[in-house]
Amino acid sequence: MKTCIACGMPMKDASEHAMNDPKKDYCIYCARPDGSMQSFDEKLESMADFIVRTQGFDRKAALRAAEDMMKKLPAWEGCF
Amino acid sequence: MxxxxxxxxxxxxxxxxxxxxxxxxxxxxxxxxxxxxxxxxxxxxxxxxxxxxxSTREDLQISVLERFAQEVCDELHDLSVNNGSVEEMLRAHIGVLKNYELFYRNLVSETALLPRETRTLLVSVQSAMSHHFGTAVEQGQRNGTVKDLPLHMLFNIWIGLLHYYLQNGDLFAPGSSVLEQCGDELANSFSKLISK
CATH class of the missing domain: 1.10.10 (Arc Repressor Mutant, subunit A)
Structure with a gap:
């Protein structure tokens, strides 16, 4: 089972990969509408939005948590 | 070599x-x-x-916690119930945590004293759970079976309830697993509370 390089989500089957393509290393939640992978800034924003929406963090705390999580993911190795 | x-x-x-x-x-x-x-x-x-x-005690703690977070996230993902009810999702959550009950209890009790990275790992575990929780809740809200309350409030109330029972396991289930003893009641009561 692959893990999304951009958010860390496990990808069990093809439908969880971007564009239903198991060759893609990133998931449907990290893909733009055209199927390409979100940029660092886009992912940081979308991950923080997700944390605010599901866990109710203050926006700044959510951004910090998202950044901390992204530090450990291969897609963003060169971004810190 | x-x-x-x-x-x-x-x-x-x-x-x-x-x-x-x-x-x-x-x-x-x-x-x-x-x-x-x-x-x-x-x-x-x-x-x-x-x-x-x-290299340090903190390095060991973080390595153990990283493994825990990865395992729990994978198990939560495996157990996510497609088109399942909120109650089924909660039971799956409890089922995963049963495997790590004491470890998880100590983690949530001591997290403020642990390295900051630990907090991030706990947030990543809760994020994985909140994703599956949110899917079930939003589906219930769309089909009119779950109350229209903000997702984060529903999730935090569930986590608060769960953690309260875990942290006081000696009162709710002395000498045994609080998730084993009270898990069904927690999942059932919470899902009734949020149902329309």
Whole structure:
């Protein structure tokens, strides 16, 4: 089972990969509408939005948590 | 790599694995503040050997927690119920946490005293759960079976309830697993509370 390089989500089957393509290393939640992978800034924003929406963090705390999580993911190795 | 070097590498990996497993068991039983010498005694290795594999106590704690977070996230993902009800999702959540009950209880009790990275790992575990929780709740809200309350409030009320029971397990289920003893009641009561 692959893990999304951009958010860390496990990808069990093809439908969880971007564009239903198991060759893609990133998931449907990290893909733009055209199927390409979100940029660092886009992912940081979308991950923080997700944390605010599901866990109710203050926006700044959510951004910090998202950044901390992204530090450990291969897609963003060169971004810190 | 020579055969001898290969053997040494395997031994090194086996020792690292033994330290990680022992540390996880010790943290479950005695909490994360347990001195490293207790871990090395339990693992049957010298104290110095631990620091060959982990530069500091915090490094060991983070490595154990990273493994825990990865395992729990994978298990939550495997158990996510497609088109399932909120109650089914909650039961799946409890089912996963049962495997790590003491470890998880100590983690949520002691997180403020642990390195900041630990907090991030806990947030990543809760994010994985909140994703599946949110899917079930939003589906229920769309089909009119779940109350229209903000997702984060519903999730935090569930986590608050769960953690309260875990942290007071000695009162709710003395000498046994609080998730085993009270898990069904928690999932059932919470899903009734949020149902229309």
């Amino acid at each position: 020579s055969a001898e070097q290969g053997k040494r590498q395997l031994q090194k990996e086996a020792t690292r694995e033994r330290i990680l497993r022992t540390a996880a068991a010790v943290y479950s039983e005695r909490g994360f503040a347990t001195p490293t010498n207790v871990i090395t005694q339990e693992a049957g290795i010298s104290h110095g050997s631990l620091f060959v594999h982990f």
